[in-house]
Amino acid sequence: MKKVLVPTDFSTNSEAGVRYAINWATQQKLELVFVHVFYVLKATRWTDAYYEKHSAEVEELWKIKFDTFIADMYEKMDVKPGKYSCVFIQGIGADVTILDYCRKNPSIDCVCISTRGAGKLKKIFGTNTGNLITKSATPILAVPQNYKTAEISKVLYATDLRDYATEITKVVAFARPLKTEIEVVHFTWPGKFPMEETMIKAAFKKQFKYGLTLDFENNDAEHSLVENLKKQIKIRKPSLVLMFTDQKRTFFQKLFLASKSETLSFETKVPLLVFNKP
Secondary structure (H helix, E strand, C coil): CCEEEEECCCCHHHHHHHHHHHHHHHHCCCEEEEEEEECCCCCCCCCHHHHHHHHHHHHHHHHHHHHHHHHHHHHHHCCCCCCEEEEEEECCCHHHHHHHHHHHCCCCCEEEEEECCCCHHHHHHCCHHHHHHHHCCCCEEEEECCCCCCCCCEEEEECCCCCHHHHHHHHHHHHHHHCCEEEEEEEECCCCCHHHHHHHHHHHHHHCCCCCEEEEEECCCCCCHHHHHHHHHHHHCCCEEEEEECCCCCHHHHHHCCCHHHHHHHHCCCCEEEEECC
């Protein structure tokens, strides 16, 4: 990855994503694009000319605040600024506006955004982070609001093994510049296809030269996949979890069978990087 989009509304809730992106750029040469989405309401009595003038004035005021906010973040972290820019976009919804920006700017390799969790209704109908995870063609890196920024040293990649050859190529492409360890985990039913597990492990070792490890973990039927994955996260202590999500689901499925990666983004205590399944 070379170019990362970092949304912020200047609040303390959004600082985790900003800090993570800045720290990430100290490990890998990245171009950071900090973006703020704003919307200026138009009074019915205003002419178009007056509204445009007012919008420009509001944007100029926000620009000063934006530049100061980012400069202060670098200073607080004691990090020398690398290549970055600050972009203002006027739009009603942050998620929709960011999705549109990424579509128009295919050079964006990833969106790094803070997440602060959500109630049950918001989990169903979506938050900015949840909507991005389930709709974005660009990978989304969700950073927990209270996450203490640290070096990316170990990646935990959770896979269903349906298209692991394609997915692992992207995982390695992410990890290689960081020289980080990769642990691959697949959840399976106890005692099912033990020979197949041996064959897949042998294929992994032969096919992928990066030095990753593959482990099969028994799927505890009493708990959800998210709970089982959270257990592995607690045991393995990765600095980042990586998953692929299937966005081609019906509205009914999205409503009653929440995306595992979207659900995890509300609950995990470590950053979660989500790619859209091919």
